[in-house]
Amino acid sequence: MNIKLKIWRQENPKAKGKFMDYSLEDVSPEMSFLEMLDALNTKLIINGDNPVAYEHDCREGICGCCSLYINGHPHGKGERTTTCELHMRSFTDGETIVVEPWRAKAFPVIKDLIVDRNAFDKIMAAGGFISVNTGSAQDSNAILVNKEHADEAFDSASCIGCGACVAACKNASAMLFVSAKISQFALLEQGKIEGMQRVQKMVSKMDELGFGNCTNTYACEAECPKGIKVTNIARMNRQFIAAKVGSQKQD
Amino acid sequence: MTKLDAKIPEGPLAEKWSKYKASMNLVNPANKKKLDIILVGTGLAGSAAAASLGELGYNVKVFCFQDTPRRAHSVAAQGGINAAKNYKNDGDSTYRLFYDMIKGGDYRAREANVYRAAEVSNETIDQLTAQGVPFARDYGGTLDNRSFGGVQVSRTFYAKGQTGQQCLLGAYSGLCRQINKGTVKMYSRREMLDLVLVDGKARGIIARNLVTGEIERHSAHAVILATGGYGTVYYLSTLAVNSNGSAAWAAYKKGAFWGNPSFIQIHPSSVPVLNDYQSKLTLMSESLRNDGRVWVPKKKGDKRPANDIPEEERDYYLERRYPAYGNLVPRDVGSRAAKERCDAGYGVGDTGLSVNLDFKDAIAKQGEKAIENKYGNLFEMYEKITGINPYKEPMRIYPAGHYTMGGLWVDYNLMTTIPGLFAIGEANFSDHGANRLGASSLMQCSGDGYFIIPNTITNYLADQIRIPRFDTNTEDFEKAEKAAKERIDKLLSVNGKQTVKSFHKRLGLILWDYCGMARNEEGLKKGMKLIDELEKEFWNDVKVPGIADELNQELEKAVRVADFFEIGKLMIIDALNRNESCGAHFREESQTEGGEAKRNDEKYSYVAAWEYKGSDQKPELHKEDLKYKYVEVKVRDYK
Ligand SMILES: Cc1cc2nc3c(=O)[nH]c(=O)nc-3n(C[C@H](O)[C@H](O)[C@H](O)COP(=O)(O)OP(=O)(O)OC[C@H]3O[C@@H](n4cnc5c(N)ncnc54)[C@H](O)[C@@H]3O)c2cc1C
Ligand code: SF4
Ligand code: FES
Numbered sequence: 001m002n003i004k005l006k007i008w009r010q011e012n013p014k015a016k017g018k019f020m021d022y023s024l025e026d027v028s029p030e031m032s033f034l035e036m037l038d039a040l041n042t043k044l045i046i047n048g049d050n051p052v053a054y055e056h057d058c059r060e061g062i063c064g065c066c067s068l069y070i071n072g073h074p075h076g077k078g079e080r081t082t083t084c085e086l087h088m089r090s091f092t093d094g095e096t097i098v099v100e101p102w103r104a105k106a107f108p109v110i111k112d113l114i115v116d117r118n119a120f121d122k123i124m125a126a127g128g129f130i131s132v133n134t135g136s137a138q139d140s141n142a143i144l145v146n147k148e149h150a151d152e153a154f155d156s157a158s159c160i161g162c163g164a165c166v167a168a169c170k171n172a173s174a175m176l177f178v179s180a181k182i183s184q185f186a187l188l189e190q191g192k193i194e195g196m197q198r199v200q201k202m203v204s205k206m207d208e209l210g211f212g213n214c215t216n217t218y219a220c221e222a223e224c225p226k227g228i229k230v231t232n233i234a235r236m237n238r239q240f241i242a243a244k245v246g247s248q249k250q251d
Numbered sequence: 252m253t254k255l256d257a258k259i260p261e262g263p264l265a266e267k268w269s270k271y272k273a274s275m276n277l278v279n280p281a282n283k284k285k286l287d288i289i290l291v292g293t294g295l296a297g298s299a300a301a302a303s304l305g306e307l308g309y310n311v312k313v314f315c316f317q318d319t320p321r322r323a324h325s326v327a328a329q330g331g332i333n334a335a336k337n338y339k340n341d342g343d344s345t346y347r348l349f350y351d352m353i354k355g356g357d358y359r360a361r362e363a364n365v366y367r368a369a370e371v372s373n374e375t376i377d378q379l380t381a382q383g384v385p386f387a388r389d390y391g392g393t394l395d396n397r398s399f400g401g402v403q404v405s406r407t408f409y410a411k412g413q414t415g416q417q418c419l420l421g422a423y424s425g426l427c428r429q430i431n432k433g434t435v436k437m438y439s440r441r442e443m444l445d446l447v448l449v450d451g452k453a454r455g456i457i458a459r460n461l462v463t464g465e466i467e468r469h470s471a472h473a474v475i476l477a478t479g480g481y482g483t484v485y486y487l488s489t490l491a492v493n494s495n496g497s498a499a500w501a502a503y504k505k506g507a508f509w510g511n512p513s514f515i516q517i518h519p520s521s522v523p524v525l526n527d528y529q530s531k532l533t534l535m536s537e538s539l540r541n542d543g544r545v546w547v548p549k550k551k552g553d554k555r556p557a558n559d560i561p562e563e564e565r566d567y568y569l570e571r572r573y574p575a576y577g578n579l580v581p582r583d584v585g586s587r588a589a590k591e592r593c594d595a596g597y598g599v600g601d602t603g604l605s606v607n608l609d610f611k612d613a614i615a616k617q618g619e620k621a622i623e624n625k626y627g628n629l630f631e632m633y634e635k636i637t638g639i640n641p642y643k644e645p646m647r648i649y650p651a652g653h654y655t656m657g658g659l660w661v662d663y664n665l666m667t668t669i670p671g672l673f674a675i676g677e678a679n680f681s682d683h684g685a686n687r688l689g690a691s692s693l694m695q696c697s698g699d700g701y702f703i704i705p706n707t708i709t710n711y712l713a714d715q716i717r718i719p720r721f722d723t724n725t726e727d728f729e730k731a732e733k734a735a736k737e738r739i740d741k742l743l744s745v746n747g748k749q750t751v752k753s754f755h756k757r758l759g760l761i762l763w764d765y766c767g768m769a770r771n772e773e774g775l776k777k778g779m780k781l782i783d784e785l786e787k788e789f790w791n792d793v794k795v796p797g798i799a800d801e802l803n804q805e806l807e808k809a810v811r812v813a814d815f816f817e818i819g820k821l822m823i824i825d826a827l828n829r830n831e832s833c834g835a836h837f838r839e840e841s842q843t844e845g846g847e848a849k850r851n852d853e854k855y856s857y858v859a860a861w862e863y864k865g866s867d868q869k870p871e872l873h874k875e876d877l878k879y880k881y882v883e884v885k886v887r888d889y890k
Contacts, residue, residue, distance in 0.1 A: 012801070028526065035528050038752070045750050045796050045805065053804055055318065057491040059531040060632060062416055063322040085635045110462055111802045118439070121319050125431040129424035130383045134303040134701045135374070137381035141338065144392030154385040154410055157417060161321055184383060191383050 001027050001093035005040065007052055008100045010109050013116075017109065019098075029089035033076065034059060034066065036088055053112040059084045061225065064160030067167075068113055069100040074164035074223050082162065082225045102163055104172035106210045117163050119209045120177060127201030128181045130191050143189050153187035156180045158226050165220035165228070171212030176220040178202050179236035180228045186239060196243040203240055255508070255860055255875040258662040259363040264881045265345070268367045271663075272706055276713030283308035284434075286712050287471035287720060289456055291443045291498055293320030295328075295415070295693055296676025297477030298422035299700025305429030307705055309712075312469060313426070314441045314458060316493065316807075321423045324479050324491040325696065328415020329536035329629065331397065331407035332379075332693035334372040339396055343404040345369045350882055352691060355401045355581055356656070356684020357834035357850065358884050359511070359858070361877060363663055368682045368691075371698040376408055378701055384421040386410050397625075399689035400537050401581035401889070407690045412536055412629045418693055422700065441467070442807060443498045444735040446474065446505045446672065449727050453502075453672035457731045459739075461807065464800035466736055468728045470721035473671045473708055476502060477700070480655035480677040482515060484815050484822070485767070486759025488652035489521050489534040495811040496818050499659050499678050507667035508860040508873060510660035510680030512818070513826035516687055516835045517768050519585035521651035522636050523605040532651040533636055535608065536629055537689040540578040542613035542622065543646070545569050545589075547597040547606050557599065557607050557645045568592055576889040583686045583835045583848070584889055586650035590768050591846060593649070600647050607645035614642065650768060654692060656683040656835065657825070660860040660875075664707040665699060668860075673708060675699035680858065685834025739799050742809045747792030751808045754789045755815065758782065762819050766826050771839040775827045779820060786816040821861060821870065828872060831855045852884060 002025045010017025024040050031039070034056050041051035057065040066083040070076035076086045091097060099113065107115040145153075157180070165176035182199050185191025191198075214233060221230045260267045278286065286309050290301050293315040301313045301320075315323060337343040348369040353360060380386060380394070386408050387395040396405040410417035429435040440461040447455035447470070455470035481496030482488040503509045520539065521532045546565045553560065568588055570577045580588070589606050598604050614622055619642055623630065630641050637647070659667050659674035661681055666673050676696040683691065765778030789812070797803040832841040832848035833855070841849045858875040 028528070030526055031528055032530070035530050038530060039528060042750050042752065045794055046748070048796070050796055051805060053802060057317060057322060057493050058324070058327045059492055060327065060533045061635075062413065063317075063324075063326050063491060065317065065322055080631075081635065085632075087635070087638075089638070114802070117318060121321075121427065121430075121437070121439075124321075124424065125427040127431075129428040130381065131428065132378070132381040132425075133306045134299075134378055134425075134705065137374070137377040140336070140377050140380040140386075141393045143380060145388055146392055147388045147390050150385055150388040150392075153383075154387075154417070157383075157385050157410075157420065158413060160416075161319070184385065188383055188385065190381055 001029060001088070003027050003091060003094070004096040006096060006098045009052070009112055011111065013108055013110055027088055029087070031088045032059070032084060033086040033088065034084050053114050055114050056084055061085045062160060064162040067102055067115065067162055067164070069102060069167055071098050074102065074167040075225050080225055080227050102167035104166045106172060106174070107163060107166065119211070120161050120163065122209060123174065123178060123202050123205045124181070126205035127198040130185060131194060145189050149187045153184045156183040156187070156228065156232055159228050160226055162225065164223050164225060166211065168219040168223035169212065170217065170219070171215060173214045174206050174211040175214040175233045175236070176224060176228055176230065178206050179232035182236045182239060183232040186235060195239060196246055199236060199239045200243050200247070255660070255873050256662065257361060257875060258664060260663065264362060264366050267363055268370055275706060275710040278709050278713050278716060280308055282716040284310055285716060286310065287312065288708065289469055289471040289474045290314070290477060291456065291475070292323065292477030292479060292676070292678070293423070293426065294323035294325035294477060294479055294676055294696060295419050295422055296696035296700045297323065298419060298426045299697050300475060300477060300675060300704050301435050302422060302425030302429055303701050303705045304708070305432065305434035308434065311435045312438060312471065313435055314438045314443060316440065316442045316461060318439055320426055320437065320439065321420060323419060324494050325419040325693070326416045327491060328693055329412045329534060330538035331399065331409035331414045331690040332376070332418060332697070333399070333406050333690040334376040334408060334694065335369055335406060336373055336376060338394060339405045341404045343406050347404065348372065348406065351402045352682065352688055353684065353882050354887060355688040356686055357848070357887055358684065358852070358856070358879065359833050359877065360682055360684030361858070362879060362881055364681045367703065368695050368698050371702040372694050375694065375697045375701055379418055379421050379697065382421040382425060384410065384417045397538060398541055398579060400540065400579045400585065401576070401688045409538070412538070412626060415693060418697060422697065443501065444810070445501045445731045447727050447731045448505055448669065449721065449725070452670045454721050455723065455728060457735045462802050464803065466732055468723035468732060470723050472712055472715050472718060473673065475673040475675060475704065475708070476659065476678050477676045478678045480658070481818055482652045482655055484759065484818055485652035485763050486756045487524060487529065487532050489518060489532050492531055495814070497811050497814045499674065500814045500818055502659060502667065502669065502672060504863050505669065506863065507669045507672055508660040508862050509657070509821060510858050510860050511657040511685070511825065512821045512861065513766065513829065513836055514656035514685050514834065515652060515822070516582055516654040516656060517586045517650045518582055518653035519589055519650050520608060520648040522633065523600060523602070523647055523649035525637070533632060534651070534653065535633060535646060535648055537582070539608060539626055539629060542625070543578065543608040543610050544612060545578055545606055545608055547592045547599060551596045557609070566597070573889045580889045581686060581688060586768055587837060589650055605647040605649040608648045609645035610641065611645070652763070654687050656680065656685060656687055660858065664710065665704055666707065666711065671711065673704060675704050685836055739806065739810070742793070742795050742806065742813065743799060745790060745793050745795065747794050749792050749794060751793060751795065751805055751812050754785065754793060755808070755812045757785055758812070758815055758819060761785065762822065766822050769837050769839055770826050772827065775823050779823045782816060782819050782823070789813070789816065824870065825859055825861065828859060829855055
């Protein structure tokens with residue numbers, strides 16, 4: 001098949017970016033989306049042009065590196081699919097595909113389609129952990145966890161930190177990402193102890209970093225490639241309120 | 252030839268580690284913050300080490316080339332992590348885990364290190380659990396286990412097919428906690444280009460800031476490499492595509508010996524090569540063989556759809572050849588058996604280069620739901636790639652490059668032959684001999700990072716507390732930085748006509764053909780010649796666009812591929828030297844009548860540690876003789 005591409009090009013964080021048009025022939029429907037971009041880059045390099053910069057690593061939907069906004073959807077239109085898992089068979093011959101970086105104040109563009117998602121690490125460093133030093137753990141089976149809770153914790157923990165939820169949200173809110181981590185720990189016995197401090201620290205860091213508010217439009221859930229549910233947000237909000245009330249009591 | 256000293260502590264096997272810890276040198280807590288440690292790599296090994304060293308109070312500088320530590324390749328590990336907990340009451344123990352690894356590694360690993368890896372496995376699971384890793388559980392709330400290849404107990408802990416992700420995120424959260432406390436400083440999007448020695452000791456690195464292109468100097472009292480494996484040398488492999496061997500290679504060129512470079516595991520079950528533009532082979536975890544049965548048609552060239560081939564016309568060749576272990580034979584055995592069937596013309600799919608992995612019986616017996624619970628994400632992944640629903644049709648799989656048992660040679664302290672340079676995780680050669688058993692890498696990586704390196708590096712640093720922080724404005728740093736810049740300029744100035752990727756792909760094919768699942772003298776020599784030619788062509792005709800002082804992904808690749816040529820050649824030198832078959836290293840000249848690998852213990856019961864002697868010289872071979880006091884060395888038999 002032949003396709004046309006409209007790709008966001010931006011030399012560096014300070015440069016003004018713009019869309020550039022490309023066309024690519026002989027695209028096989030079996031190619032992954034990134035393999036198609038590889039093919040475009042090969043063509044650009046051979047012609048003496050600069051290839052398109054985009055991020056990727058595992059190419060199997062688990063590392064969270066890939067991050068393209070394709071035809072108006074983060075990771076493209078496919079359900080529960082990362083960009084690297086997207087295949088050209090979901091596009092049609094002659095189609096024009098628009099490719100942009102994540103757009104969010106907290107995720108500035110570094111180059112072309114690569115953005116800086118370091119804000120997620122900062123939120124994690126603020127409280128996304130259980131404080132247990134190496135060597136001080138008890139036997140694993142001394143902590144019993146109800147299987148349903150463990151399974152649910154796993155579902156929340158399967159977030160890959162890609163940032164699609166932020167990119168999808170009109171307010172660029174990071175609630176889905178943050179609440180997934182909060183929920184994972186809240187559901188496990190070993191995570192409950194610090195629950196109250198954790199939610200306050202992570203939420204305040206999130207606010208500080210310029211992510212927007214959640215106005216319950218749920219675009220995040222619809223676009224999340226890992227099926228992280230908005231029920232996580234509800235759980236986080238409950239915890240947050242409880243924590244606020246708790247800390248006021250202490251004051 | 253010099254003798255290598257592995258510095259194995261005296262005493263009975265089971266007491267070595269506790270004795271070591273009881274008698275090692277310590278650093279007083281107040282002095283720890285005066286000591287700097289550079290740690291390159293944030294996979295499970297690196298993140299676990301960073302968290303633990305930070306907790307101890309050292310001043311740790313951590314590097315990775317991804318945008319965040321959480322994306323290190325460990326995130327992709329699927330099936331599980333081993334520990335000798337014996338929660339299943341099926342006769343497991345530290346000794347049995349140790350024994351399985353020594354045997355699985357085809358008697359080419361060092362007893363003391365392997366025993367220690369098994370010994371710390373239990374603490375590791377406890378640590379990960381406490382950190383909030385949501386391992387699978389039973390209804391009673393306790394942890395569940397499953398089986399992996401090459402063993403007869405159930406000792407593998409898992410989090411669906413995403414165990415690596417969950418373990419890494421656990422260790423990463425510990426790392427984040429230390430970043431918050433200020434003991435760890437994170438340098439993401441940095442690529443280590445060289446190691447800097449001062450008076451023969453590792454004291455720093457040269458790194459490229461991948462956003463600005465700036466070349467940076469960093470100093471420390473000790474350096475740890477946790478940079479993972481070099482399986483991407485084959486171009487197509489199950490590894491994340493940016494994985495590479497360059498950091499370890501830089502250390503090798505500065506004097507760290509490289510152990511068993513040709514020992515590379517080819518995993519039997521990956522989505523096969525489907526087309527020419529494919530950039531990645533996706534693993535289908537070994538755990539699938541708990542329930543999936545491997546078969547090919549009994550009739551050569553049988554092109555009927557798998558479901559139309561009746562039961563009696565199927566050859567369940569693993570069950571046929573290895574009744575004791577069946578579908579759960581170790582990886583090297585499974586891979587060779589698949590290759591044998593395909594080479595003989597029984598392979599399936601368009602290319603004839605794949606075999607069936609069939610869940611029909613398991614689904615009939617346990618129901619689709621139970622299978623989905625265990626392997627849901629893998630089935631989904633398979634369908635996304637191939638468009639085929641594995642609940643309805645067998646998966647098609649074929650072996651793919653997967654894991655490097657070889658790596659930097661380390662002693663019992665996990666220190667390389669360069670004082671002050673340590674290597675942990677997949678980057679070292681240490682624990683898996685000539686073949687790694689499933690779920691034992693995550694185990695080794697976390698054990699190295701959490702429990703071993705914090706002790707052994709302390710032992711090393713104990714006499715360094717009076718040495719002040721190192722200045723990087725010295726000749727040693729200057730020289731290393733200059734060399735790194737020159738190499739980059741050289742790559743940019745070739746300005747030829749072919750892309751870096753096209754070279755990598757051709758190199759990968761050469762190695763796959765001549766130094767892959769089966770090797771022979773003639774092929775290896777031919778492979779060497781082809782790589783030499785290709786390397787010359789690369790330096791004459793590669794096209795690296797852009798400039799040095801910017802984010803330049805082609806340049807990043809070019810540096811790595813330039814090293815892959817050299818790594819590939821060392822693999823071949825090693826494979827040529829070892830004229831025996833052992834584990835993943837199958838020399839066609841050395842096989843039994845039944846086509847099984849034939850070791851030659853008399854001549855090759857050693858670790859081959861190679862020393863760099865300059866770009867135009869052959870590396871020098873040093874042998875670490877392997878002595879087995881606690882296991883009887885036998886013919887590895889899974890029949
Ligand atoms: C698909 C797949 C599935 C697997 N499944 C399992 C499993 O189920 N169980 C199991 O036990 N094992 C499994 N393995 C093996 C296991 O995942 C790896 O061996 C292990 O994760 C390696 O971890 P590591 O910490 O040594 O390195 P990695 O996780 O590979 O991390 C390497 C780190 O080094 C950094 N780095 C490398 N070079 C440089 C440089 N020059 N400069 C700066 N940073 C650098 C990277 O940024 C990264 O942070 C699997 C492997 C694959 C490929
Ligand atoms: S919640 Fe979903 S979309 Fe958001 S970072 Fe996690 S995986 Fe990505
Ligand atoms: S490249 Fe890893 S998730 Fe897409």
